[in-house]
Amino acid sequence: MNTFSVLAKKELSQTIREFKIIWLPLVFMLIGATQPIMMYYLPSILKMLGGLDGITIDPSMTQVSGAEVMASTIDAQFNQLGTIILVVALMGVIQSEKANGMLSFILTRPVSTLSFVWSKVVSQFVFLALCLSVGFLTSYGYAALLFSTVPWGELLLSMLSYFVWLLFVVSFVVMVSTIFNGQGIIALIGIAFLFFCTVTAGLHPILAMFSPAGMSLQSVYLLSTGTFDPKIGWNLLVSVLWIGVTIGVTYFWIAKKKFQK
């Protein structure tokens, strides 16, 4: 058995032992369900609060499609609370191994830095992609129930393009977790930078071209308009570059043993 699979297997049993495998999918279910439910009840809540004074509700607003609901699930939930939870779930991924000395321990064994870094990124990505899928499917189900059905192809493609962004999230937090030693600072930098990426990408098309969040934007775009933005090839390329750079930095940091105090 090669070291990659030994390490990946350890990551899996850790997610089971720490109950991540239960609570993270549950949390993403909640996050995925929030937006459709909120949007469904928003008009009646507004009506109740507005009472007789009558805030006029634009009738078109109630006519949202399921796809648009999912788009705003990504925008308002996954990109916000979802990102915070991803970062918090990931912040210890290398930091805790440094803190308890296991990183040094593992590297005294015949383990290549590459298989160590890959095992971390790949196993965390696969697991979190599964959690997010649960969230997507919950949102899909509620959207179909309360609004209208989203075509399967659209759902699948939007998930895939969002997973490119997820891969960046994972590799970025892994990098920060390798460089810094405190969980607080890792969470802060992770959340701040990832929010910065999504917000700036949404501000201007030029910024979106260079942001690693381009692919998450594409996913929203697909759901709200039915097609990808034509710049998707470019977005994909930029995302892959960002992912490459973050993994490269992580690799360098561990290979050069800079994590030692």
Next chain:
Amino acid sequence: MRLEISDITKTFKTKKAVNQFSMTIEKGECVGLIGPNGAGKSTLIQIIADILEADQGEIRLDGKPIATMKREIGYLPQYPNFYQWMTAAETLFFMGELSGLTKHELKRDIPDILTRVGLAGEEDSKVGTFSGGMKQRLGIAQALLHKPSFVLMDEPVSALDPIGRREVLNLIQAIKEETTVLFSTHILNDAEEICERFVVIKSGEKIEDTTKNGLLNRNRDVAIQMMIGTGNNSWWEHVKQLPYVQKVNVFGNKAQIYVNNIELDKNKLLGEALQHHIDIRNFEVGGTETIEEIFLDLVVGV
């Protein structure tokens, strides 16, 4: 199996932790790396274990760079710590698999090794609940599991209570029969008990590389240790006047007496003392200093 450390230098920011350190360890040797806290012992051991990168110099095992020979090394860090959520057996399984052992070998060897380090019956306890001594022993089990030809231990007993310390020392005694051992300590007695060869490190530099006997012999000054009953202190003044006495260091009722020729003069001095009806409690010829004192001289002295 021969470990060559050549010209290792490592600087942390402004502090030179290890400075041009070289030594060779032959197969089967047991070497104690001794030095006060902060002398660079841990840094050196971590460089040998390939956890830290040296600024300069190289470590070779059998002529090959250490990074390619990790299979042959067993390493015990100063404060071994493992995944809290793993049990003792799982930890060994994980580390063993990383070392390239097969499941079959591990299933066979893990119970043995746990018994050997005194953790039988704790296989299924979580490491998170282990005490320092138990973790130390699990660390030793982990270091020996893949039957390395070279075992590195960083302060294996310093953090333990007297009982744990004794257990671990006995374990190392047994280990050194089978493999080459290098371990660091700031407690000289531990090194003295286990190892024949000492390397003393101070401020990152090697200041002594010797055996126990070499250390004692070289410092075997011509001196007499004498202890007398109290109330006879005027005797020391008398001794100082004797023609064959060079120097007397008095510590209350004890003294170190340096004479010209130890073989002849020791009997003269004893005769003198008998003549003066001195209440002799102890009269000893030999090393002026214990290994402890020699060590202190080396490390604290010039």
Next chain:
Amino acid sequence: MQLHYGWDDFNDIDWMTIIPILLPFVLIAGLLILFALIDLYRNRHRRENVLMWTLIIIFINTIGPILYFILGRKDRRRT
């Protein structure tokens, strides 16, 4: 604008249409709390601040169990 709502308004809400929609949501949130509490109870002898975590899990909605799973699952050491 009406600021206070009485029982009448409460009854105005059409519970039959709301329950099927909200029930799964509440169920999942409850499940999360339940899992956290079960884990805490099973390991109560090995954990510190058991009471504090119990309160956090129950009273801080959704975030409480998450906090517990991330920060609260550390075992006390044997001495």
